[in-house]
Amino acid sequence: MKDKLNLSFEVLTIIECCKENPSKKNLIAYCANITNWNDFIYNTTCHGLLPLIYLVLKDMDIPLPPNAIATLRSMYFKIAKENMHLSSELIKLSNILDKNDINYVSFKGPVLSSEAYGNITFRQYSDLDILVNKEDIYKVSSLLKDEYKRSLPLTGDKEKIWLEYAHDIGLTNKLGIHVECHWSMLDSDDPVDIKGIDFLDGRKKIQIKNNDIYAISNEKFLIYLCIHGSKHLYERVEWVLDIHKFIKTHEIDWDEIDRLLSKTNSQKFFFLGLYLAKTLFNTEISNKYFKEFDSKIFEIKNHIFAIWNKDKEFSNKNNIKYMLKLFDNKYDKLKYINKKYFKPTFSEYWYISFPRQLYFLYYPLRQYLLIKKYFFTKN
């Protein structure tokens, strides 16, 4: 069964819990219609929102099946402990980077949870993301070498290709903490072009447990949140809530947003994020953006809701039609198709090593691997 948003009771429960003032009456009605609580709890983790769901259902004293609240509580404590571990590690890393004059920002993870949700435990995250200048990547890796190793050690040509096309290196310590050390927010050949925005410029200081951490400026980070969520077609409700909560808790210079967006080809990616936040959480946004919510965005929203309802599977095959609607010009659409289906990715370079003069063979290899993946691999 679904409501006027055409969402299932499971998804409606999740969304209601994320609202500023959840309605007890609605929650009781939605929860009474949830048939499989194990599935529901699993879905709250998939949407990255178990902590909030638990806290709201508990605080509002919503009648739940026996064990449901105990399971949610135990999972919330596990997440909280992991988040504390990640946050304490971020403080340590920030001190090291600061002492060594590395220009860095931390984004997502503890910074977003603390800034937008007011608590490092209210949001799910599993790693740390930092952005530095590309020329500092090896310096960072060397500064952390006593504790962190490269997650994917590469040598020779593979390392060169990685540095040319990828946008981060992974570092992992012996306790399993994973740090993604980015030198840009997207791959250099990504059809979403945000190269005109310098995310390190204008960085701001925030505090976690009285420790200074550098974060991306409000306007640039809001653009990033929308682009990141849209690129993943908001597979998680959490990514919409991030946008809502970030706008709610931060002063946004909307003229600066327009100036920055004009340097990208990603306006629709940004509008989709605002539209979903407005639709689900009634986020306060400037009226000027309403005219940007056209029929294409409505169609994309319906597709996203169908995936949340599990009426459709989240897959490249199902998503491509809707992703293409987010690009305004044909060149960007072709670039997207090329990147998605034709251009060799690191998987091909990893699969087999050709000498440089035979690199053209990676193109047919990509086709071979895609056909194998889509037609000969059982799910």
Added chain:
Amino acid sequence: MNLNTKITIPDTLFSQEVDDETIVLDTNTQEYFNFSSLGKVIWDMLLEEQSLQEIYEELNEFMEVDSKQIENDILDFIKSLNKKNLINIEENEG
């Protein structure tokens, strides 16, 4: 140890309120400690840099329990923290 003992909390601890408990992570050993009810109240007051005497006076004002019992509860809790290396103790003139 008495109510004049000076207590400080090491910088290596990461303390976080989680639901109705306080969880403390010792970043040196990666061990977690959970405090609830009275332990949570005392720990949170220590975090606010209140002295044991101040904690005692505040609890004595609000709790309907014998004063000596409150003092014993505070000192027992402090001893348990000390055993876990969760505090630094500086003996005072008292």
